[in-house]
């Protein structure tokens with residue numbers, strides 16, 4: 538029983554972190570771990586790029602919505618695109 542040969546130790550490297558949100562990378566298997574509070578998402582670096590752009594877009598959209606509701610007293614319907 539020698540775990541050193543059969544089970545390679547996966548060393549995760551923290552890439553970024555802020556508050557409850559952390560991103561770690563395992564170079565041994567290419568797994569990317571995104572932790573948000575108590576949730577952890579395991580994914581890969583490709584998904585990180587997608588997630589990053591989706592989050593950025595969501596951020597912009599949220600800002601637009603918040604600006605719109607501020608300037609129009611919330612009276613204007615905000616177009617969020619087709620639902621389903």
Ligand SMILES: [Zn+2]
Nearest residue numbers: 547563565566
């Ligand atoms: Zn790993």
